[in-house]
Amino acid sequence: MAMVEVEGLRKVYDGGFEALKGVDLSIEKGEILALLGPNGAGKTTLISTICGLVQPTSGAVRVGGHDVVRDYRAARSLIGLVPQEINLEPFSKVLPAVRFTRGLFGKPRNEALLEDILRRLSLWDKRDTQTRALSGGMKRRVLIAKALSHEPEVLFLDEPTAGVDVELRRDMWAIVEELRGRGTTIILTTHYIEEAEAIADRVGVINGGRILLLEDKKRLLSRLGRKELRVELDTSLATLPPALQNRGLALEDGGRVLVHTYDTAADRSGIAHLMADLRSEGIAVRDVSTRQSTLEDIFVSMVAKQEEPA
């Protein structure tokens, strides 16, 4: 069952800027989707529109089957939002701030639950501290606690780990893992590709208000996840010897480097074979290195391709 459905969503701001140019997106229940994109790609506008902070120009958004405009109460009840900016009332204390959010969502008091959330986020000791006295990372934890306080079924994390320390990032990932176990649907935007690689089920790339790609992370990595073996030769070759031809090898750097590309998912890499052939041909090898394409390469090449003039 699709938990979040976005259909033909467009958003034109008052100034005329078109932040979303027809976005279609369907997110399954219990799925973790990572949205990657450069600054100004439309990530935050997309999240804000789903959460009710931005009015859509056209198109439809449904959360749990409820239209976010017409049936906003039912839709928003399901959503927890961790905003990108650290928006906290500076003079409010941690526990009352979290309690406030739960009340705002119409949920009855549940102090045991709030204690559990604060403990998991290492905030329990700070519950009576004013938020202005907290460090940046701690403030972000408070935002996460607020979003979790009303037990959402869909959690939006808008760049949750931007500028936070390693410890919080690890805690965050642990919480995401735990929520996944409970069947919570999670949508996170991030600049950090390793974050998407580490925790997402599916990866979307958004740029210029359009979704450029939306694919299962593993399939995406294996489809595009080619690996290169670069063999640096002692003396440069003008052409490949006959024994090495027709095997997809390439010569680079004026014949000094032999490049062998292979699929990481395949049974045989062909490396042992290649090395044996080089030896029997009497070609001396100075050095070898390997290089694997990452989501980052995929992402950079996609965004670069889109930005080329048509």
Add this chain to the structure above:
Amino acid sequence: MNLRGIWAIYHYEMTRFFRTLLQSFISPVISTSLYFVVFGAAIGSRIQEVEGVSYGAFIVPGLVMLSVISQSISNASFAIYFPKFTGTIYEPLSAPVSFLEIVIGFVGAAATKSLFIGAVILATAALFIDMQVMHPAAMLAFLVLTCISFSLLGFILGLWAGNFEQLQLVPLLIVTPLIFLGGSFYSISMLPPLWQTITLFNPVVYLISGFRWAFFGMADVPIGLSLLAIAAFTGICLAVIWIIFRTGWRIRA
């Protein structure tokens, strides 16, 4: 109706109020006391009576209105402007609460605060003069309606304001003159005939007149007109807020 949501906003706002109890309560008490010393004792001793009421007593309803109106506006405008300023406005906007519920929470809290302050000022006044309230129910009704309607006005100002300067501008340039020229310290009949007519365009005149009627049974304008004026004012504020929320003006992009 998300009653828990309304309560959450109301309770949160009241907590903020009690956190700043000193400046919330002490400053109106001090300024009221000063008014009594200056106008009641120093100047008032030279004014015998205004329409059969001692001057010290005559200015009480006006003083209460003065504080209640300005407190309602500043409480409510700050209450909604501050979340806009800090960015925490995202919470009520993305929560399952309707605009009406947001208004009830914020305006309800602001009106409650001003009601508290009105009561404190009345209590302070009772220390200086012999208090008499002829129509207590009407007095309370006027007080509550004034708190609510001017909190609504303050809420609109807070939504409109783009910075702290604008937040102060309207109360300073428009509201304070209207209150001072609304007959807080004098009876309209004491003015020259031309100014008596001009004054009738000041909505605050009707409030103070009605409120004073509840105390002493005398008024500058008929009591029915006063009630009509405050009802119309409340209605206009509600309509403006409804339009603002419908269009998302200054709230939703």
